[in-house]
Amino acid sequence: MQNLKYYFNFKAVLIFIIAAFLLLFNVFPICYLIFRSFFNDSGFTLEAFKRIYTYSLNWTALRNTLITATLSMIFGVMIAFPLAWLVGRTDLYGKKFFRTLFVMTYMVPPYVGAMAWLRLLNPRVGTLNVFLKNLLSLPDNPFNIYTLGGLVWVLTTFYYPYAFITISRAMEKMDPSLEEASKISGASPLKTVLTVTFPIMLPSIVAAGLLVFISAASCYGIPSIIGAPGQIDTVTTRIIDYVYVGSAEGLTDATTLAVSLMLIANIVLYISTFICGKKQYITVSGKSTRPNIVELGKWRIPITILVSLFALIVVIIPFATVAITSFTKNLGKPLSLSNFTTRYWNILLTRKTIFDSAMNSLISASLAATFGIIISCVMAWLLTRTKARGRQIPDFLITLGSGTPSVVIALALIMTMSGRFGINIYNTLSIMIIAYMIKYLLMGMRTIVSAMNQIHPSLEEAALISGAKWQRSFRDVVLPLIAPSVVAGWFLIFMPSFYELTMSTLLYSTDTKTIGYELFTYQTYHSQQTASAIATGILVLVIVVNWILNKLTKGEFSI
Amino acid sequence: MSSITLKNITKFYGDVEVIKNFSQVIADHEFVTLLGPSGCGKTTLLRMIAGFEKPTTGEIMIDDVVVSDSENFIPPNERKIGMVFQSYAVWPHMNVFDNVAYPLKINHVKKSEIKERVETILDAVHLLPYINRMPNELSGGQQQRVALGRALVSNPKLLLLDEPLSNLDAKLRESMRYEIKEMQKKFGITVVYVTHDQTEAMTMSDRVIIFNKGVIQQIDTPINIYKNPANEFVRDFIGRINFINGTVNDGKIIFSDNQFITYSGNKSGDVLVAIRTDSDGYIVF
DSSP states (O other): OHHHHHHHHHHHHHHHHHHHHHIIIIIHHHHHHHHHHHEETTEEOOHHHHHHHTSHHHHHHHHHHHHHHHHHHHHHHHHHHHHHHHHHHBOOTTHHHHHHHHHHHTTSOHHHHHHHHHHHHOTTTOHHHHHHHHHTTOSSOSOOSSSHHHHHHHHHHHHHHHHHHHHHHHHHHSOTHHHHHHHHTTOOHHHHIIIIIHHHHHHHHHHHHHHHHHHHHTOOHHIIIIIHHHTOOOHHHHHHHHHHHOSHHHHHHHHHHHHHHHHHHHHHHHHHHHHHHHTOOOOOOOSOOOOOOBOOGGGHHHHHHHHHHHHIIIIIHHHHHHHHHTTBSOTTSOOOGGGBOOHHHHHHHHOHHHHHHHHHHHHHHHHHHHHHHHHHHHHHHHHHHOOOTTTHHHHHHHHHHHHSOHHHHHHHHHHHTBTTTSOBOTTSHHHHHHHHHHHHHHHHHHHHHHHHHHSOHHHHHHHHHTTOOHHHHIIIIIHHHHHHHHHHHHHHHHHHHHTOOHHHHHHOOTTSOOHHHHHHHIIIIIOHHHHHHHHHHHHHHHHHHHHHHHHHTTTSOOO | OOOEEEEEEEEEETTEEEEEEEEEEEOTTOEEEEEOSTTSSHHHHHHHHHTSSOOSEEEEEETTEEEESSSOBOOGGGSOOEEEOTTOOOOTTSOHHHHHHHHHHHTTOOHHHHHHHHHHHHHHTTOGGGTTOOGGGSOHHHHHHHHHHHHHTTOOSEEEEESTTTTSOHHHHHHHHHHHHHHHHHHTOEEEEEESOHHHHHHHOSEEEEEETTEEEEEEOHHHHHHSOSSHHHHHHHSOEEEEEEEEETTEEEOTTSOEEEOOSSOOEEEEEEEETTSSSEEEO
């Protein structure tokens, strides 16, 4: 009995520690942020809101954010659903390759896409623009990236993988005999997709769409790289502009605008949980039949060509462009031997500031990933294996944190953690590590929870009945089985933290610059080629990490 | 009218041969059970009849139409077959009525007629009171009957059932056995039934096909299989049979503990004696 009591306390302590961490560094700062937007030194006031929203530029920014996020959501899902279906359920050629390619885009920093499309669709000298103009003998360059349309294009091509992954996962979980039952009832494959697959997938599709919406709405890198030259403001770029003003008033304005952004994100999140929570289809699945592969027949080759073309345009050309840019001497001239240089790679490999920033990113991302994965393991265990009271509290807080736009997290941390309340970690790596953890913890937790759900509790019970204590059974049975997911989860926190831009832009100090910030500065102010060299370095890292993960987990896991 | 002709069917998954040269004719109105342990190829065979799998070689005919051979393949949605899946596959986003009405909607049956036919079939499977329920509000047995109703509503001549009772509890299984049999008689359809449960096979079928490792072990009526199992596998799989080692000596079979039984057969030396717990007499091998 004594033992049992200790055991329960132990769980309570774990829950308390995790919840306290999130309450202190996420909930409290955000509450303070909201408070500050309504109260100034003399009391309650809507002054800040009035000031913000009487300035028409902010209205334009809000409108731009809503338009681009909505369109990216619609196009993203329209691309992701057919792709997920083709890759998961048909005999498309090279599905494994396509799958890896699309999922890998998820791990690439979105601003790399902005850099690439800037080069490709620049209204005057864009490579693709010039190529198309000559090919079709057009009077003018067909595209201009510095427009709302350009912004939507880049946001869509870099956020559709979020939807692709969500929908693919749901599709894998669906019992294939649901589709077979439709076919045996006489429905054609297309009719089956429309009347059975799509409606059953609908909650996941909605969730996927809203994920794209929130990500696109809170994205800073893409709108700042593409929007700045085109003078297209979004809420995120406005917030950061206000912070950079530096004055107290600027900070208040930033805060107020951030509260608006958070409101949008929270409403969307609420709708998403409302819809998905209501329509969670649980299907009794019998023995695992072979996944029901739809034969594309005469469409197999044309569709494969179409998907290849898509991959070429959306993944391969942009990445290649960035890589080529890093070797180009004069950006105004086409690539040739005389225009080839390794100068920028030399800069990348020798310049101390870049190296220092890379080290900062490496350290803070590793620490964030390591602490994050420890919390994820504990949470996964609490959620899937115990009935400990209050275990949903940290779960909820973690979900809340990752749903909060990055700018908001960072701004809230600045406002509260720079000494005002007795904690001053501003200008240190700690504040970045904390910000990364809050934002990316959910990815790690989800990975491990789903791995734990696949381990039947009887495996652990068998260890317990053999005489092992729960700690021992966790170590001997659970840990070896979830090890691949732990590794994958670690990288899922590490990678986005490593190249993070939005929060780092607000939280960096001269000693704690990150590689994302470094790249961004080079891209906007100094040299696109150096920025491209850094970006290519990150791309190589993503590919290498993916390859290691694949080997390590025997093909079971890659990101 | 619906008979199935299977000619020289083989099926490979990679290098593994799961069905070895299978030929059989299933007659109109017949209730045939494919019986065997898991992994014996019985579900694969059923899925080939449905059209979810293609035989590697061989020909499948339903009545006199070739539905699958090296050149022709009719997809499942054009075969006009009813099927009940092991996991029921009741669509979670449709209520009972919509689930059952689906095959009729696909075939463009008139709305008024759909209503009438769905209600008739739901009455037959005792689900009429649940017509507006969602699947998650139904028990396993009720979902299973929705699946059965959906399979029967378009009056198929051929019904395929893939271990339809394996997710139900023992008592429900017994009553569903009876109901399925009743349905078959009532609608006069040909049924191919897959199971690993001897009792289901013995009590429902006109003929039982016993499979092991992709090879037919015996095809016969339940009673003949019971009386005359073709080989040791069938004997072992069917009855509750004890096998005892003994030696024939001087009109007796002597067992290890010096107990003996009289024996007048022509075997000699070491023998295997099979004694059924549920029948008189014994068989000597």
